[in-house]
Amino acid sequence: MSTSHLAKSIIDSRNFTPRANELWPVHIVKAAAIFEAIEKLKLGPSGSNGRREGLVTHPASREPGLGLAPSTSVAYGVLLPGEKTQPRRSNASSFSLGLEGKGLVYVNNRVFSLSKWDGWNTPGMHVEVLENTSDTPFVYVTYSNAPFLQKLEVFYEEYNPPKNTQATARSENTEQSSKRSRAKEVAGNAKVVGDTGAMLLPYEHLIDPDFVESHALHWRWDDVAPHLGLVRSLSQGYNGRPLWCLYNPATGSRNGTTFSFFATITSVAPNFIGPAHRHVSAAINLILEGDGWSIVNGERVDWEMGDIMLSAPGWSPHGHAIGPEGAIILTVQDHPLHIGAESLIWQEDLKNGPIITLGAQAGFETNISQFRGGE
Structure with a gap:
């Protein structure tokens, strides 16, 4: 890399004026506009992923990562009778609420029957499928942290992932790991350095951290x-x-x-x-x-x-x-x-x-x- 390019990459903070925060203004979307959008979603075929969804965005929102708030997308969705979405997983997590009708949601190895104002969460990298087995439309709203990940350019999403990616695989790995020594145990514990409580942690702890299983809940x-x-x-x-x-x-x-x-x-x-x-x-x-x-x-x-x-x-x-x-x-x-x-x-x-x-x-x-x- 040339010296000139390096110079452009280093900003002398003594001559730099930090950007002031620009607060988004309050923004409201009225019920009539939402109802009209939902009625439009009911028309024509569903998308290739089996979903009929519309994003609610703030006028200040910009790509990448459109949302109603900088870190939060809001999508209204409709499933017509007999429709079922393609299995989807992403590294975004979400919370959803049923608004009208009845439906089913499959999240990895869990199945929930949904009615009006029932809520459920879908953890990151869990496979979600929505299905309407009733004779009326099922309407829902989903809040996701996808805009936050998209702004960091690290959003990941896939449809119809291999079945071995579901939660049962994690459970099996956990069971297998309990029968052998974990690499982090072989590497040893953190080392205290100095007298302030600072520590050093081996690499093996970084790639195999202790975790709390995150489940879909209803x-x-x-x-x-x-x-x-x-x-x-x-x-x-x-x-x-x-x-x-x-x-x-x-x-x-x-x-x-x-x-x-x-x-x-x-x-x-x-x-x-x-x-x-x-x-x-x-x-x-x-x-x-x-x-x-x-x-x-x-x-x-x-x-x-x-x-x-x-x-x-x-x-x-x-x-x-x-x-x-x-x-x-x-x-x-x-x-x-x-x-x-x-x-x-x-x-x-x-x-x-x-x-x-x-x-x-x-x-x-x-x-x-x-x-x-x-x-």
């Missing part, structure tokens, strides 16, 4: 719904958010539904006004029932049942208010992705509150004890 609405009354009872004056996280225990302290996203179900009483706050994780709200409004960066956005909205572009101050009928809202947020990167800064009190790195520091407290007697 959150049946019939199982979730009976628990919503508990959060809906949190009345005005509660300074948190009345919700349940659809938790995947494999994600551990990331508190995720997948390792990139959490999905929460908010069930909130009429006229509830939540506190204004901000965080670098991007939040996407799908209004399942009810109506209300949000204030995002000083802009008011009114929403109603069926709308989907990027309600919290990274680090934008925002707060939400609920209308007189109450609301049920699905929120998907790339919270776990930021916890893993130690980048999840959060400010719960915009006027005087500290900025905390959640997952790396002790978090905030709410006044939940006033509503549940400290239980």
Whole structure:
């Protein structure tokens, strides 16, 4: 490489002005537009992969990696009666929710029967197949971290992969490895260097890390719904958010539904006004029932049942208010992705509150004890 090329590759930071963050504005897609798109997806043949899907994108989104948020794609899909998708796997992970009709999903060696508002996750490199065995269309929405991988130019996807790529192969490998010494054990443990806690780790640990098996899980609405009354009872004056996280225990302290996203179900009483706050994780709200409004960066956005909205572009101050009928809202947020990167800064009190790195520091407290007697 010539000296001139090398010079162009090195930037003297003393003369370099860092790029300022350009926050995406709040963006809402109304229910009528979504319904119209779904009706169009029902027409004509399905794609070669057996899918009828349409991406919801933000006007600020650019290739590579189109999404409703920088790290998150949202796709509405339709399966007509008798249709079945081609087996697909990718290194992206996803969370999906049934919106209308009934269907089946096969994820590796698991099969879930799906109804309205049933949720499921598909871990990375798990083979997924969707099928509609009913006599009405099955409509669903899927949130994926594919845009994040596409921006890094590392997105991988294939259809009809060999059957030995499924979870049973991993289980067999795990069983076989338990009968022999692992290379990491032969290489030895980490070595402490110095007196600060720094360590050295052999290469064998890098290529054979300990892992927690990540499975596809099914959150049946019939199982979730009976628990919503508990959060809906949190009345005005509660300074948190009345919700349940659809938790995947494999994600551990990331508190995720997948390792990139959490999905929460908010069930909130009429006229509830939540506190204004901000965080670098991007939040996407799908209004399942009810109506209300949000204030995002000083802009008011009114929403109603069926709308989907990027309600919290990274680090934008925002707060939400609920209308007189109450609301049920699905929120998907790339919270776990930021916890893993130690980048999840959060400010719960915009006027005087500290900025905390959640997952790396002790978090905030709410006044939940006033509503549940400290239980």
